[in-house]
Amino acid sequence: MTHTANLTPFGMHTDFLGYNQAAKLVTRVGVIECLRGMTQAIEHNFMRWQDFTKSARIGNYSPDGVIELMPISDASDYAFKYVNGHPINTHRGLPTVMAFGALANMANGMPIFLSELTLTTALRTAATSVMAARQLMRPESHCMALIGNGTQSEFQALAFHGVLGIDTLRIYDIDEMAMRKLHQNLAPYPIEVVCCSSTAEAVRGADIITTITADNTNAIILRADMVAPGTHINAVGGDCPGKTELEASLLYKGNVFVEFEPQTRIEGELQQMPADFAVTELWQVLQKSSPGRLSPTQITIFDSVGFALEDYSALRYMYARAQEAGLLQPLELIPALQDPKNLFGLLHAQAPSSVISDRVTA
Ligand code: NAD
Numbered sequence: 001m002t003h004t005a006n007l008t009p010f011g012m013h014t015d016f017l018g019y020n021q022a023a024k025l026v027t028r029v030g031v032i033e034c035l036r037g038m039t040q041a042i043e044h045n046f047m048r049w050q051d052f053t054k055s056a057r058i059g060n061y062s063p064d065g066v067i068e069l070m071p072i073s074d075a076s077d078y079a080f081k082y083v084n085g086h087p088i089n090t091h092r093g094l095p096t097v098m099a100f101g102a103l104a105n106m107a108n109g110m111p112i113f114l115s116e117l118t119l120t121t122a123l124r125t126a127a128t129s130v131m132a133a134r135q136l137m138r139p140e141s142h143c144m145a146l147i148g149n150g151t152q153s154e155f156q157a158l159a160f161h162g163v164l165g166i167d168t169l170r171i172y173d174i175d176e177m178a179m180r181k182l183h184q185n186l187a188p189y190p191i192e193v194v195c196c197s198s199t200a201e202a203v204r205g206a207d208i209i210t211t212i213t214a215d216n217t218n219a220i221i222l223r224a225d226m227v228a229p230g231t232h233i234n235a236v237g238g239d240c241p242g243k244t245e246l247e248a249s250l251l252y253k254g255n256v257f258v259e260f261e262p263q264t265r266i267e268g269e270l271q272q273m274p275a276d277f278a279v280t281e282l283w284q285v286l287q288k289s290s291p292g293r294l295s296p297t298q299i300t301i302f303d304s305v306g307f308a309l310e311d312y313s314a315l316r317y318m319y320a321r322a323q324e325a326g327l328l329q330p331l332e333l334i335p336a337l338q339d340p341k342n343l344f345g346l347l348h349a350q351a352p353s354s355v356i357s358d359r360v361t362a
Helices: 019-029 031-047 087-092 118-136 153-164 176-185 199-203 248-253 261-267 282-286 308-325 345-350
Strands: 014-017 058-062 065-073 077-085 099-105 111-116 143-147 168-172 192-195 208-211 218-222 232-235 244-246 254-258 299-303 329-331
Touching: 014 019, 014 308, 019 031, 019 111, 019 118, 019 308, 031 118, 031 153, 031 282, 031 308, 065 087, 065 308, 077 308, 099 118, 099 308, 111 118, 111 308, 118 153, 118 232, 118 254, 118 282, 118 299, 118 308, 143 153, 143 199, 153 176, 153 208, 168 176, 168 199, 176 192, 199 218, 208 218, 232 244, 244 248, 248 254, 248 299, 254 282
Parallel strands: 014 111, 143 168, 143 208, 168 192, 208 232, 218 244, 232 299, 254 299
Antiparallel strands: 014 329, 058 065, 065 077, 077 099, 099 111
């Protein structure tokens, strides 16, 4: 990726990728290929975990949801994402999760890339789930239960199919229309989809359980007694204070893996546990400084909340692919100035000084 590509005679322009162009890009590359590429990109950056300046995201809360800012940087790039989580939104005709974000050059602060991140978040969340599952699931796993069949669900299904070879999905949602939508969207793929009438039915015989529901409460989507030995749990929907999916006692039955512990303690399933409850960060498993799965009967739990490093990776991946595909639009975000100290000259460029219309009072 070249930052100099943005240079103009008097400054730089910012490249923009809107949701239509992002969707065009994903269909051109192929959604599974995109998920594979993004998984690789996220894994590559988790392997160089120590290179990043990291912090837990900043949340601003309202009774119906949260708006979060997620910053991160390494020596050359800075990235941030704006994202909300309002489970009630689908009843108002808006998505539960909406996002955008940017990449900037650490050397001069110039924002080089501004992008939609609603579609990209669905891709990066699924990619992170399979990155974790590849380390933690039993290798022979082929059947996944998918509880919550909303916006994120197709991306999860296709990531587990395309990257890890999952060929059977047992799906359940309290909204039958959502379940039917997922079934229809997966029809072109060689995946056996079994629609179930409860979570308990869906998890029966599953090697992996993904919970990706949206409800602004401490829900119990998955009880400890529903989970068989050897299961890998991909718990994605509990991602903010007061919003969880797993029965607390289930966490004692397995080993818990997280992205960035300080953030997951506040936002993840972990918020239900004592402060000294032991967890492993995923980078430790990837760098082989901690073990992943210890035995075929162990229950492993990825307590996913979404971390800025995934968005940094996704932004860079989408930027590089969009550059190759010629899908970027230049954006007039930062003024290009002949004299960088003469910002006022920008007004003169629009109108001669005699016309700038403030009245000077003596
Ligand atoms: P969505 O609103 O589009 O879909 C959620 C689905 O869950 C809905 O179809 C709803 O009917 C279903 N649901 C609610 N309660 C249920 C229950 N008790 N049993 C079964 N199904 C139930 O939301 P989405 O965009 O698909 O996001 C799903 C969840 O994932 C949200 O909570 C969101 O905040 C979270 N999320 C997490 C990450 C992450 O990185 N961890 C990233 C994106 C989204």
